[in-house]
Amino acid sequence: MSLTATIGDIPRGIPASEAGPAPKRIVVAYGFWIFLLSDVVMFSAFFSAYAVLVHATAGGPTGAQLFNQVSVAIETACLLASSYTCGLMSIAITRHHRLGTYLGAAATFALGLAFLAIELNEFAGMIARDAGPQRSSFLSAFFTLVGCHGLHVTAGLVWLIVMMAQVATRGYAAVVQRRLQCFSLFWHFLDIIWVWLFTVVYLMGVRP
Amino acid sequence: MTDTSYDRAPGDQSVPLDEEESGPSSILIYSIGLVLSLGLTATSFWAANTNLLWGPGVPLGLVVLAVAQMGIHLVFFLHITTGPDNTNNVLALAFGTLIVTVVVSGSLVIMTNLNDNLMPPAGMQMRH
Known part of the structure; x- marks a missing residue:
């Protein structure tokens, strides 16, 4: 029996219920996970609204007339690739590898920005064709749902810049590592939301 | 007190330095996730545009593909384990x-x- 065991080093063979308080990074990740799930609940409400209103086009354009599958495929590829580079960035952070961290962050940021640019271009094109959010309930629901995801991506990009500034000034302090861990959870979570978006909105929407 | 185990939370990459050798395998995990996701995404886009499948069944198939991809992301990217x-x-x-x-x-x-x-x-x- 050892009296030198510290929090975070849980001896083998002791049940989790008797191992004492969990390490802080686990508690932090759990709290952030709860936030992400509450975000999922919010998105589920927007998804429901979209699914209910998808045929309420008020004589305006339908999804099949508006959506361009090629740009959606490119957006999907950008977001998936940025999720991957975010994972590579987490590995570099584990190893305290500064160049790898910056490269991974730069790739994640560039791919996320490309995604946003394509999405905003699509929005601008729709609004120019008199298919803005005020045209019909279908388009209101569409812009709310997809725009909310776009806002999350924007917030993630700002967060990534802030985190890189913290890495530059404070190095790999424990608190910075925990924040980076939360960021990567957030970024992967956005990709899961996008999977449902392109499935429900774009792929089902272009079917006759 | 050398025999220790470390807890892992979702997305947790902060492996203590003495377990450094787990690095390459975590790159492999992300790569497997990427390949599987790309395959499922490509299948979704194909299924939505093909005439080979029975039309009314396609939306259900797309939902199944999305659930599968969500599972892939949870396991390989967010590291949800048992x-x-x-x-x-x-x-x-x-x-x-x-x-x-x-x-x-x-x-x-x-x-x-x-x-x-x-x-x-x-x-x-x-x-x-």
């Missing part, structure tokens, strides 16, 4: 899934029912 330190995360995820299912399916069932049963005059669809 380990003891992940129990709380899995329970929270199960609760979230329950709420999402209730919200989405409940809204769809109720609104479809209303649309069917309120019987608007001929030629008047639900238009807002």
Whole structure:
């Protein structure tokens, strides 16, 4: 029996219920996970609204007339690739590898920005064709749902810049590592939301 | 006190330095996830555009593909495992899934029912 065991080093063979308080990074990740799930609940409400209103086009354009599958495929590829580079960035952070961290962050940021640019271009094109959010309930629901995801991506990009500034000034302090861990959870979570978006909105929407 | 185990939370990469050798395998995990996701995404886009499949069944197939891809992301990117330190995360995820299912399916069932049963005059669809 050892009296030198510290929090975070849980001896083998002791049940989790008797191992004492969990390490802080686990508690932090759990709290952030709860936030992400509450975000999922919010998105589920927007998804429901979209699914209910998808045929309420008020004589305006339908999804099949508006959506361009090629740009959606490119957006999907950008977001998936940025999720991957975010994972590579987490590995570099584990190893305290500064160049790898910056490269991974730069790739994640560039791919996320490309995604946003394509999405905003699509929005601008729709609004120019008199298919803005005020045209019909279908388009209101569409812009709310997809725009909310776009806002999350924007917030993630700002967060990534802030985190890189913290890495530059404070190095790999424990608190910075925990924040980076939360960021990567957030970024992967956005990709899961996008999977449902392109499935429900774009792929089902272009079917006759 | 040299024999220690470390807890892992979702997305947790902060492996202590003495377990450094787990690095390459975590790159492999992300790469497997990327390949599987790309395959499922390509299948989704193919299924939505092909004429080979029975049309009315395609939306259900797309939902199944999306659920599969969500699982891939959870396991390979968010590192949800069955380990003891992940129990709380899995329970929270199960609760979230329950709420999402209730919200989405409940809204769809109720609104479809209303649309069917309120019987608007001929030629008047639900238009807002």
